[in-house]
Amino acid sequence: MAKIKITQVKSQINRPKDQKLTLVALGLKKLNQTVEHEVTPQILGMVKKVEHLLTVETVK
Numbered sequence: 001m002a003k004i005k006i007t008q009v010k011s012q013i014n015r016p017k018d019q020k021l022t023l024v025a026l027g028l029k030k031l032n033q034t035v036e037h038e039v040t041p042q043i044l045g046m047v048k049k050v051e052h053l054l055t056v057e058t059v060k
Contacts, residue, residue, distance in 0.1 A: 001038045001039060001040075002038070002039045002058060002059075003036050003037065003038055003039065003058070003059040004036070004037055004039055004043070004047075004056055004057065004058055004059065005034055005035075005036050005056070005057045005058075005059050006026060006028065006034065006035050006036075006037065006047060006054055006055075006056055007032065007033070007034040007054060007055045007056075007057075008023065008028040008030070008031055008032065008033055008053055008054055009031070009032065009053065009054060009055050010031075010052065010053040010054075011031055011053075012053065015053070018049075019049065019050050019053070022046050022049050022050050023050055023053065025046060026043070026046055026047070026050075028054075036059060
């Protein structure tokens with residue numbers, strides 16, 4: 001399966017609770033933290049929900 005690299009580039013301060021919980025579910029706790037995930041519909045849905053706070057890259 002393909003992988004994506006997700007980096008949090010904007011703060012979660014003053015965001016709705018569901019967006020904060022989505023970042024935690026993705027494994028992002030700090031600003032500029034990067035995690036890698038397999039591309040699944042669940043992960044893509046979470047990324048779409050908070051895409052304004054993230055940058056996403058594909059990994060080979």
